[in-house]
Every structure is written in structure tokens, then in C-alpha cells.
Amino acid sequence: MSLMERNTFFVKERVGFLKAANAYDVLDPTTSDVIGTVQEKIPNFIIKILKFSSMKTRLPFTVEILDTDEKKLLTIKRGFVFLRSRVDVLDEYGEKLGSYQQRLLSLGGKFEIFDRSGSAVAMLSGDWKGWDFTFKDTQDRELAKVSKKWAGLGKELFTSADQYVVDVSSECTDNTLKKLVLAAAFCIDMVLKEEGR
DSSP: OOGGGOSEEEEEEOOOTTOSSOEEEEEOTTTOOEEEEEEEEOOSHHHHHHTTSGGGGGSOEEEEEEOTTOOEEEEEEEOOOSSSOEEEEEOTTSOEEEEEEEOSSOTTOEEEEEETTSOEEEEEEEOTTSSEEEEEETTOOEEEEEEEEOOOHHHHHHOOOOEEEEEEOTTOOOHHHHHHHHHHHHHIIIIIIHHHO
């Protein structure tokens, strides 16, 4: 079964000491088999150096989601940030599928999700702790949940590795919307969790 045919994913950030680029494994939650990989692409040396500064939350990023055959499935991109993040989600051909627009002053974090034409299609909202997120369409139907999972006290204290479970509802049958849901865990980690590190 391919990565995009699944409804539940376990996203595990790779642990690294003084790493500039984020990397993740996407696992089958029942077997722990790797079903995809995710790698941040850093465009140049200046951005790489700035990733270790207080400016890291304002820097652009590009993240690629690959299947087990190293075939690109999605690209997640953000430009420089001034007030709030806008993250674009692109398909395997580089065509825009939609975008995430960060909401200011939200408890737990919130993104409005737009389709390729700019119409609002969903909302990703975090709870007050910022650990559990709900992905709801414009009719307030829950399409997915993204939950932060704890790796254990030692790992949480001494590394910045995060783990998420993405659980897509069987009601989410639109393939484009499902791809936008998969991008949710990386938007949460790259935008909201980087701000807290």
C-alpha cells in the first residue's frame, strides 16, 4: 500500500545534534515500517548559518516528502516570514495544491487551509497545549487529527525530536485534501514547534 493510500501515519523526526536541516521518517504505526521520508532542503550556506540564530523562525524552508522509492510526493514551501507564516503545498510536479495561512494570536496554534484557487477549505486548530490538532472542513466536519506523541522524558529534554500521529478520517476521500492533511504534521513542526525551540 502506498503512502498516499493510508489513513494513519506515524511521523518521527530524526534526532540530530546541531542539525540545520530537519528530517523525518514516516512510519506505518502498526508495523513501524518506513513508508516515506521527509527532508528539508537548505538552499545556501547563509540560510544554513542563520538556522542556528534567533532568526530561524523567520527563515524560508522547503521540505520534500518522498515515498520508499525516493519518488517525490509533495513539497512544502515557506518564504521569509514577517508576521505570520504562509506555507504552500505542491504536488509531485511542483503545481500548487493549496496553502496554510497561520492565524495570529491563537491559543495552541491555528492555520486556515486554502485550495489552489485561494478558497478556504479547512482549518487546522491546536488545543491549548499545542499537542493535539484537529483538521476540520468548512462544514465543521472532522477530517483528521494530528497528535504529538512523547518520545520519553530523556529524549524530550535533550533533543528537539518530535513525533506525531496523523489519523485521517474515512470521510476524507478527496485526494487533494488528503495531501493537504499529510502536510499538516510538517507545518505544525516547522512553523509552530520551531518557534518554541
